[in-house]
Amino acid sequence: MQSQILEAKKVCFYYPDAPDNLILKDISFYVSEGQALGILGPNGGGKTTLLKILVGLMAPSNGTLELKGKSVKNLKELHGPKIGYVPQLAALNTILPVRIKDFVSFGKINSVQKEQVTNVLELVGLQGKEDKQFSELSGGEKKRAQLAKALVSGPFLLVLDEPTAGLDSIGQDQLLELLAKLRADFNTAVIIVDHNINQIIKHCDKILCLNKTSHWHEDKDYLTKSVLESIYHCEFEHLLLHEKESVDMDKKLHHHHFCDKDHDEEDH
Amino acid sequence: MSLIQGMTDFLHYDFLFLSLIGTLLLSLSCGLISPLIISKRYAFMGAAVSHSTILGLSIALSLIPATDSINIFLITLAVTLVIVIFLAKATFRQRLPSDSLIGIFFTGSMGLGVIIHSLFTGQKGDLMGYLFGNILLLDKGDLLLSGLLLMLLIPIILIPLKRWLYIIYDEEGAIVSGLSVKFFHYLFFILLTFLIVSSLKIAGAVLVNTLLLVPGVFGLRFGKNIKEVILLSISFSTLGSLLGLYLANLNNFPSGATLAVVQLILLLFSFAIEKLKRKA
Numbered sequence: 027m028q029s030q031i032l033e034a035k036k037v038c039f040y041y042p043d044a045p046d047n048l049i050l051k052d053i054s055f056y057v058s059e060g061q062a063l064g065i066l067g068p069n070g071g072g073k074t075t076l077l078k079i080l081v082g083l084m085a086p087s088n089g090t091l092e093l094k095g096k097s098v099k100n101l102k103e104l105h106g107p108k109i110g111y112v113p114q115l116a117a118l119n120t121i122l123p124v125r126i127k128d129f130v131s132f133g134k135i136n137s138v139q140k141e142q143v144t145n146v147l148e149l150v151g152l153q154g155k156e157d158k159q160f161s162e163l164s165g166g167e168k169k170r171a172q173l174a175k176a177l178v179s180g181p182f183l184l185v186l187d188e189p190t191a192g193l194d195s196i197g198q199d200q201l202l203e204l205l206a207k208l209r210a211d212f213n214t215a216v217i218i219v220d221h222n223i224n225q226i227i228k229h230c231d232k233i234l235c236l237n238k239t240s241h242w243h244e245d246k247d248y249l250t251k252s253v254l255e256s257i258y259h260c261e262f263e264h265l266l267l268h269e270k271e272s273v274d275m276d277k278k279l280h281h282h283h284f285c286d287k288d289h290d291e292e293d294h
Numbered sequence: 295m296s297l298i299q300g301m302t303d304f305l306h307y308d309f310l311f312l313s314l315i316g317t318l319l320l321s322l323s324c325g326l327i328s329p330l331i332i333s334k335r336y337a338f339m340g341a342a343v344s345h346s347t348i349l350g351l352s353i354a355l356s357l358i359p360a361t362d363s364i365n366i367f368l369i370t371l372a373v374t375l376v377i378v379i380f381l382a383k384a385t386f387r388q389r390l391p392s393d394s395l396i397g398i399f400f401t402g403s404m405g406l407g408v409i410i411h412s413l414f415t416g417q418k419g420d421l422m423g424y425l426f427g428n429i430l431l432l433d434k435g436d437l438l439l440s441g442l443l444l445m446l447l448i449p450i451i452l453i454p455l456k457r458w459l460y461i462i463y464d465e466e467g468a469i470v471s472g473l474s475v476k477f478f479h480y481l482f483f484i485l486l487t488f489l490i491v492s493s494l495k496i497a498g499a500v501l502v503n504t505l506l507l508v509p510g511v512f513g514l515r516f517g518k519n520i521k522e523v524i525l526l527s528i529s530f531s532t533l534g535s536l537l538g539l540y541l542a543n544l545n546n547f548p549s550g551a552t553l554a555v556v557q558l559i560l561l562l563f564s565f566a567i568e569k570l571k572r573k574a
Binding site (some may be wrong): 122 | 464
């Protein structure tokens with residue numbers, strides 16, 4: 027049985043100066059070894075906030091996180107080689123000229139060996155480009171270089187913020203297939219925040235749909251068009267979903283979690 | 295004054311020799327830190343720190359004679375550091391943009407400094423000399439401080455250079471990797487404060503920003519990798535500053551202003567040459 031890597035239990039978030047304005051409400055899910063969790067939702071729905079909580083950049087206002095079954099008391103427990111983080115390209119400050127091999131070595135700042143950098147660049151298909159400047163790479167290559175940086179420390183969880191943004195459909199497939207290979211070969215768990223609904227449905231095992239205080243999470247087989255439409259508040263066409271009418275409704279009711287009400291009220 | 299005499303003066307007159315060594319030390323420090331200031335997008339922060347020194351200077355000059363350079367330095371440094379710690383806190387991963395807060399804060403502290411100077415200092419100290427630089431104020435104590443600062447700055451920047459680069463390149467990634475980004479953030483502000491306070495007599499609180507920014511812009515424009523960027527920045531800073539000091543002495547111009555103008559002209563000249571080369 028695959029062991030759990032990261033579990034969120036009733037995670038809530040609000041800014042201290044606006045406690046009534048909940049950004050996240052009672053988010054619970056887990057991701058196990060080798061699994062991929064895709065996080066979907068409209069802009070302003072709290073995806074990036076949740077992601078920042080998962081990698082220890084922000085503290086949840088309420089709720090807990092467990093890393094490999096151990097409760098995270100301090101954000102620093104999430105930092106270090108365990109979690110590989112791939113931020114959006116726009117988050118990088120590329121004013122300084124940095125070579126690919128130096129960029130990748132950032133991922134293991136204390137003691138990275140040359141062979142580790144070479145191996146990880148080979149893994150992501152950037153062999154022979156060690157001495158190129160990061161700014162000279164194409165969009166897809168930059169994403170791969172970011173992935174190489176995240177992988178060099180040998181993390182058991184990869185967290186990616188909009189990895190397909192700016193890539194054409196071939197580039198998106200290549201990147202997401204590379205992630206699938208990493209999951210299969212190294213049992214690495216993956217969490218992806220993205221706007222590309224079809225790619226997320228195609229490449230992830232579990233889905234978390236999020237829009238402020240409403241969320242839905244389950245295996246992707248249970249995701250329906252109506253769930254997405256209620257989260258996004260709009261209608262969709264051309265989604266890569268199975269027809270859900272044939273799904274066993276009992277099973278569906280037991281496994282789905284659709285939350286847009288106050289849990290305490292529900293409990294009562 | 296002949297061109298040769300403009301050079302030999304630096305060996306014949308003690309105050310000019312002191313200014314030569316002081317300028318050399320300052321330009322080396324500025325050249326080293328300048329690419330980091332530019333790439334961290336802290337140009338405005340440098341201006342804020344330098345203007346904040348006026349409060350410390352006014353307090354120092356109201357308490358002790360202007361000739362006591364070590365104690366002037368220490369009091370100015372202490373007061374400026376208190377202000378800078380607030381500035382550092384206001385700029386570390388805050389939700390709201392901090393530019394306006396910084397702008398209000400440093401102009402307020404500068405205004406308070408001018409009031410204290412007018413109330414308590416009177417004719418005891420020349421605040422204008424510290425605003426725009428006056429090499430006649432330099433003494434051996436200042437050189438000692440500048441030398442010590444450079445000795446500190448070289449290992450603090452160069453030994454953990456990879457960490458500095460990572461934080462500049464990807465701050466959030468650096469935090470998730472386990473780097474103490476907050477420590478480096480505060481360390482950078484403290485180094486910047488030391489450097490600016492030690493440069494007040496040569497360049498002045500207003501004009502020191504040119505020395506902090508122009509070499510880094512040159513290095514980043516023409517350097518192909520980080521080593522080249524730092525070496526070009528230091529070379530530009532040193533040559534530009536020494537040429538500025540020489541021209542200031544030759545034409546009897548104010549030192550800080552001449553250093554700033556010469557560096558700017560050299561930068562524009564280098565851009566023009568680059569453009570001509572591209573066309574050719």
